[in-house]
Amino acid sequence: MTTPPTPPGFPGMPDPNDPGQMQAFLAQLQQMFATAGTSDGPVNWTLAQQIAEQVARPTDRSLTAAERTSAADAIRLADVWIDPVTTLPSGARTTAAWTTLEWIGETLPVWKQLCDPVASRVVAATSGSLPEGMAEQLGPMRGLLDGIGGMAFGQQVGTGLGQLSAEVLTSSDIGVPLGPPGVAALLPANIDTFAEGLERSGDEVRLYVALREAAHQRLFEHVPWLRAHLLNSVDAYARGISVDREAIEDAMSSIDPEQLDPTNLESLQNSLAGGMFTPNDTPEQKAALARLETALALVEGWVTMIVEAAAGDRLPGLSALGEAFRRRRASGGPAEQTFATLVGLEMRPRKLREAAVLWKTLTEVRGVEGRDAIWGHPDLLPSSDDLDDPEAFVRGQDDDGLDGLADDLKNL
Structure with missing residues (x-):
């Protein structure tokens, strides 16, 4: 896999004798100051989307008309196969084929719901960790520092989403409905990559993935409480996360208000971007995690059973494809890593x-x-x-x- 570029953030100090470096530095610095003021919540989502798209762009590719048609046809055929094996009607009001960049844009609203609760803790901890008397000394720079937590989390979210976009196969691939309600979506380029190691035809893999997406959509569309149940379970767990205030205070104390420069801020952002989460393991948090893990297992177990019943003998590689997906979900994979990074939570459907x-x-x-x-x-x-x-x-x-x-x- 191609190594993604280093995402944008605080610019490193340039060589003062190099006009080109100085010009690039000043441009980056201007963008940083402008972006710091665009946050509409605890996460700077403008920055997050920019970074996610930059990380995803090198491996993103446009889709042909044939690929988009094949995706729509696969979802429609999957719905026909599923109809006899469940009482839940089709949940796909619309079909779609997404590129990785389209996946980022389409799923960003739900990521906001998932990430904002814990991000608000990070931002509050940042603002509350200024050494005594520093807030007054900083004067007009205080506004910039107030946005550092949101920028740090925005960079972290963006990097995670950009990397995850190269792995996901559908709008519901991680077990949580990330896309707009009623939209059944496949990512053809990622499905082709996934199929390379399975020794099955691309058409067969695409149809199997479409069956899973169509089954997920039936649940999310016709079990009205399920979407909120999953998202609220993530939210309840995230609210039990405590932020490592000591690490933040150490980073904040390193700032000299009389010598404030971008290298100080870069160090602060790096401190905020990693190692901030400390699970409390309170009874409430354990209960929220158990509810989430059980719900994810029930969703995935139902989908697996529906797909197997619908496909029957129609897909020669059904058993191998099912086992590949079970291993993929049971081990967590990219979804688990992303959630652990963004909300301190391992999204693993145990059992x-x-x-x-x-x-x-x-x-x-x-x-x-x-x-x-x-x-x-x-x-x-x-x-x-x-x-x-x-x-x-x-x-x-x-x-x-x-x-x-x-x-x-x-x-x-």
């Missing part, structure tokens, strides 16, 4: 296999309607303990309640 077994058992005992009725309310979802004993969970369901919820789902 993925157990969740798939539970959904299959529910199908065998309760049928398709009884199985899908479980999505009728978050309180009906299996717990982490239920995943360890799916038969006990199935035996404990109330027939009348499930039948009533199934009727409600059919009327959505």
